[in-house]
Amino acid sequence: xxxxxxxxxxxxxxxxxxxxxxxxxxxxxxxxxxxxxxxxxxxxxxxxxxxxxxxxxxxxxxxxxxxxxxxxxxxxxxxxxxxxxxxxxxxxxxxxxxxxxxxxxxxxxxxxxxxxxxxxxxxxxxxxxxxxxxxxxxxxxxxxxxxxxxxxxxxxxxxxxxxxxxxxxxxxxxxxxxxxxxxxxxxxxxxxxxxxxxxxxxxxxxxxxxxxxxxxxxxxxxxxxxxxxxxxxxxxxxxxxxxxxxxxxxxxxxxxxxxxxxxxxxxxxxxxxxxxxxxxxxxxxxxxxxxxx
Amino acid sequence: xxxxxxxxxxxxxxxxxxxxxxxxxxxxxxxxxxxxxxxxxxxxxxxxxxxxxxxxxxxxxxxxxxxxxxxxxxxxxxxxxxxxxxxxxxxxxxxxxxxxxxxxxxxxxxxxxxxxxxxxxxxxxxxxxxxxxxxxxxxxxxxxxxxxxxxxxxxxxxxxxxxxxxxxxxxxxxxxxxxxxxxxxxxxxxxxxxxxxxxxxxxxxxxxxxxxxxxxxxxxxxxxxxxxxxxxxxxxxxxxxxxxxxxxxxxxxxxxxxxxxxxxxxxxxxxxxxxxxxxxxxxxxxxxxxxxxxxxxxxxxxxxxxxxxxxxxxxxxxxxxxxxxxxxxxxxxxxxxxxxxxxxxxxxxxxxxxxxxxxxxxxxxxxxxxxxxxxxxxxxxxxxxxxxxxxxxxxxxxxxxxxxxxxxxxxxxxxxxxxxxxxxxxxxxxxxxxxxxxxxxxxxxxxxxxxxxxxxxxxxxxxxxxxxxxxxxxxxxxxxxxxxxxxxxxxx
Ligand SMILES: Nc1ncnc2c1ncn2[C@@H]1O[C@H](COP(=O)(O)OP(=O)(O)OP(=O)(O)O)[C@@H](O)[C@H]1O
Ligand SMILES: [Mg+2]
Numbered sequence: 001x002x003x004x005x006x007x008x009x010x011x012x013x014x015x016x017x018x019x020x021x022x023x024x025x026x027x028x029x030x031x032x033x034x035x036x037x038x039x040x041x042x043x044x045x046x047x048x049x050x051x052x053x054x055x056x057x058x059x060x061x062x063x064x065x066x067x068x069x070x071x072x073x074x075x076x077x078x079x080x081x082x083x084x085x086x087x088x089x090x091x092x093x094x095x096x097x098x099x100x101x102x103x104x105x106x107x108x109x110x111x112x113x114x115x116x117x118x119x120x121x122x123x124x125x126x127x128x129x130x131x132x133x134x135x136x137x138x139x140x141x142x143x144x145x146x147x148x149x150x151x152x153x154x155x156x157x158x159x160x161x162x163x164x165x166x167x168x169x170x171x172x173x174x175x176x177x178x179x180x181x182x183x184x185x186x187x188x189x190x191x192x193x194x195x196x197x198x199x200x201x202x203x204x205x206x207x208x209x210x211x212x213x214x215x216x217x218x219x220x221x222x223x224x225x226x227x228x229x230x231x232x233x234x235x236x237x238x239x240x241x242x243x244x245x246x247x248x249x250x251x252x253x254x255x256x257x258x259x260x261x262x263x264x265x266x267x268x269x270x271x272x273x274x275x276x277x278x279x280x281x282x283x284x285x286x287x288x289x290x291x292x293x
Numbered sequence: 294x295x296x297x298x299x300x301x302x303x304x305x306x307x308x309x310x311x312x313x314x315x316x317x318x319x320x321x322x323x324x325x326x327x328x329x330x331x332x333x334x335x336x337x338x339x340x341x342x343x344x345x346x347x348x349x350x351x352x353x354x355x356x357x358x359x360x361x362x363x364x365x366x367x368x369x370x371x372x373x374x375x376x377x378x379x380x381x382x383x384x385x386x387x388x389x390x391x392x393x394x395x396x397x398x399x400x401x402x403x404x405x406x407x408x409x410x411x412x413x414x415x416x417x418x419x420x421x422x423x424x425x426x427x428x429x430x431x432x433x434x435x436x437x438x439x440x441x442x443x444x445x446x447x448x449x450x451x452x453x454x455x456x457x458x459x460x461x462x463x464x465x466x467x468x469x470x471x472x473x474x475x476x477x478x479x480x481x482x483x484x485x486x487x488x489x490x491x492x493x494x495x496x497x498x499x500x501x502x503x504x505x506x507x508x509x510x511x512x513x514x515x516x517x518x519x520x521x522x523x524x525x526x527x528x529x530x531x532x533x534x535x536x537x538x539x540x541x542x543x544x545x546x547x548x549x550x551x552x553x554x555x556x557x558x559x560x561x562x563x564x565x566x567x568x569x570x571x572x573x574x575x576x577x578x579x580x581x582x583x584x585x586x587x588x589x590x591x592x593x594x595x596x597x598x599x600x601x602x603x604x605x606x607x608x609x610x611x612x613x614x615x616x617x618x619x620x621x622x623x624x625x626x627x628x629x630x631x632x633x634x635x636x637x638x639x640x641x642x643x644x645x646x647x648x649x650x651x652x653x654x655x656x657x658x659x660x661x662x663x664x665x666x667x668x669x670x671x672x673x674x675x676x677x678x679x680x681x682x683x684x685x686x687x688x689x690x691x692x693x694x695x696x697x698x699x700x701x702x703x704x705x706x707x708x709x710x711x712x713x714x715x716x717x718x719x720x721x722x723x724x725x726x727x728x729x730x731x732x733x734x735x736x737x738x739x740x741x742x743x744x745x746x747x748x749x750x751x752x753x754x755x756x757x758x759x760x761x762x763x764x765x766x767x768x769x770x771x772x773x774x775x776x777x778x779x780x781x782x783x784x785x
Contacts, residue, residue, distance in 0.1 A: 062666060064665075090664075090668050090671065093668025094669075099666065099667070102662075106660050107659075107660070108655070108656045108659035110655075111772075111774070112774035112776075114776060114778050115775060118652060119652050119653060119656045120667050122653055122656075122667060122669050129650075136648065146776070154778065167778055167779055189667055
């Protein structure tokens with residue numbers, strides 16, 4: 001197995017700090033006192049068996065759930081501080097600029113690919129359109145802003161090779177293309193932190209390799225932080241700089257891919273208390289995956 | 294794969310879950326129905342008496358309960374459940390036909406409600422269906438409607454100006470053959486086209502099912518009536534006020550219902566429409582109560598009234614132009630006013646659809662959760678949709694008041710909301726030309742076939758049901774992207 005390409009290094013600043021995050025649904029404790037950090041220009045993977053609470057972490061980070069306990073702090077490299085647990089959902093996207101994708105893709109299926117990417121630039125364009133007033137009379141400023149928005153969309157479409165299909169309905173794209181489109185739609189919000197919920201699910205090996213390339217590009221060229229929920233261990237081991245392992249809502253391991261791979265607690269979580277101690281977790285996970293889909 | 298996931302999600306809804314849903318729905322309806330239907334007051338001279346009519350109330354709630362259950366069944370992934378829903382609906386229609394044709398005599402009003410509830414339920418069903426994304430079955434079912442819509446959209450460049458051209462010269466034709474009824478019909482059709490276009494912002498673009506749109510129509514009408522009668526302002530002076538006031542009511546309604554979705558939003562907006570009507574009915578000092586407001590100033594052409602004998606000191610329209618007086622003149626003038634207002638609504642909608650706010654409305658209709666993740670404020674976005682839709686309703690209401698010269702709460706009942714919604718849904722959600730065609734069919738049709746008398750409403754109810762079955766996304770379900778990257782050479 002190839003070692004992960006070097007990231008900007010351990011010296012890059014901490015972008016996200018999660019402290020004592022707990023999320024209860026009635027009697028069910030979906031996340032139990034989880035703390036971890038994610039650095040800027042790092043890909044931080046969150047892994048764990050089904051129902052471990054990974055998506056719930058994302059939902060807390062992006063304001064869909066209000067954590068029962070805990071503090072979620074985003075510190076942009078340029079300075080400032082956002083306490084995400086105190087912010088209303090949409091403001092996290094608007095001001096803290098944490099963007100996300102969803103485990104089951106959420107595009108605007110009946111809008112075109114380009115429209116999906118332009119809607120992602122809503123707040124910027126709203127300002128340029130004078131909150132609709134000057135836009136309505138066709139002011140120059142708005143037309144320029146719209147042109148730039150299309151340019152940004154084209155930049156990302158070129159990256160994922162979907163420029164040809166820009167005017168087709170997003171819902172008509174093949175599955176793999178929809179996954180990539182959802183990622184670049186999040187990128188069009190110009191985020192500081194990108195949260196991806198199982199982006200490789202359902203992709204074939206070639207698409208999966210392209211995805212890795214895209215994520216490394218985002219990390220290295222866009223210089224932002226990436227949080228990645230992933231079941232596919234080959235993806236996790238190849239591209240992540242840091243791995244956090246959850247099981248039944250608790251953090252059971254935290255470290256570099258190599259450290260986590262050899263952590264007995266992780267192996268046990270993935271295989272149960274079975275006797276197959278020798279199986280590396282990626283193989284086990286692949287087996288689990290096949291049984292699941 | 295996506296379709297499979299969707300299917301799985303649907304299949305997980307068990308019969309008890311559906312029943313629970315229907316019970317909750319019926320409970321919400323009952324809560325609204327007790328004050329609105331359960332009690333009523335009659336005015337006998339100086340004494341007001343409170344009456345009850347719990348029978349029809351429970352009947353109506355029962356219909357809603359069964360309707361909701363039928364909808365759940367109809368959407369189920371189990372073929373057997375869908376079949377039960379189909380048979381149930383067929384029995385309901387059969388019962389209705391028997392009742393209408395006089396085999397069974399029943400309370401007319403209740404029957405009227407029943408028809409419209411059935412029709413609206415079917416429309417809601419179509420609406421829910423059209424919102425469901427990614428399902429392959431839907432794609433096949435609506436491919437035809439979409440391709441027809443695409444063809445019309447391609448022709449749109451010619452059809453639009455052609456329609457406008459015809460609309461502009463039509464009154465001259467009517468004047469030539471001296472057919473006042475034709476001009477009246479034109480005024481009526483354009484009023485509904487304007488209302489349809491206005492509601493299209495809320496329902497078609499933003500995807501918010503509003504069953505109380507007539508409330509804003511009423512606000513606009515009463516604003517002009519009161520300003521005209523009490524303050525002596527004319528139509529054009531009042532128009533902006535009426536629009537602003539209706540928009541404020543849109544925001545007022547918007548706030549409490551923002552968190553509601555689908556059927557719940559529908560039932561609460563329906564309640565709001567009724568509340569406005571009941572307030573008007575009981576507000577004797579300002580709104581004249583059940584008597585309404587009469588003597589509203591009719592429109593004048595730059596201060597020149599359309600009367601045979603103008604008041605002292607004014608010149609009438611026919612005197613100024615030195616032509617013989619004809620009641621047609623005012624009718625034709627009204628026609629051009631509503632044509633102008635309707636075209637303004639259309640222009641505004643087409644334009645705003647290409648602005649960020651318009652795109653956000655459509656995105657919200659497609660997926661509200663994704664919108665929030667992209668930093669779009671759902672509250673403000675929905676409120677602007679409500680406000681702008683309401684504003685156009687208010688404009689149309691003012692026009693209605695000046696056209697009639699007399700208004701009363703009876704003109705603003707639920708039937709009106711249902712008709713306007715039917716126009717939007719049948720035309721094809723979000724389709725501007727669909728609204729025109731649906732209005733001509735739904736408003737023009739019954740007027741044309743008056744001879745069919747009692748059967749025409751039934752026939753049109755049936756027609757709507759058929760359209761919903763064959764074209765669940767409406768007659769013209771085609772959407773042009775609001776922005777393109779490549780020039781439009783290849784047709785999809
Ligand atoms: N809104 C909710 N209400 C109640 N329980 C919830 C809710 N959201 C999540 N849960 C529960 O929290 C637990 C963690 O769920 P979560 O979706 O975060 O798991 P996950 O790690 O993302 O799993 P998967 O790999 O299947 O996506 C599960 O037991 C789930 O049922
Ligand atoms: Mg998950």
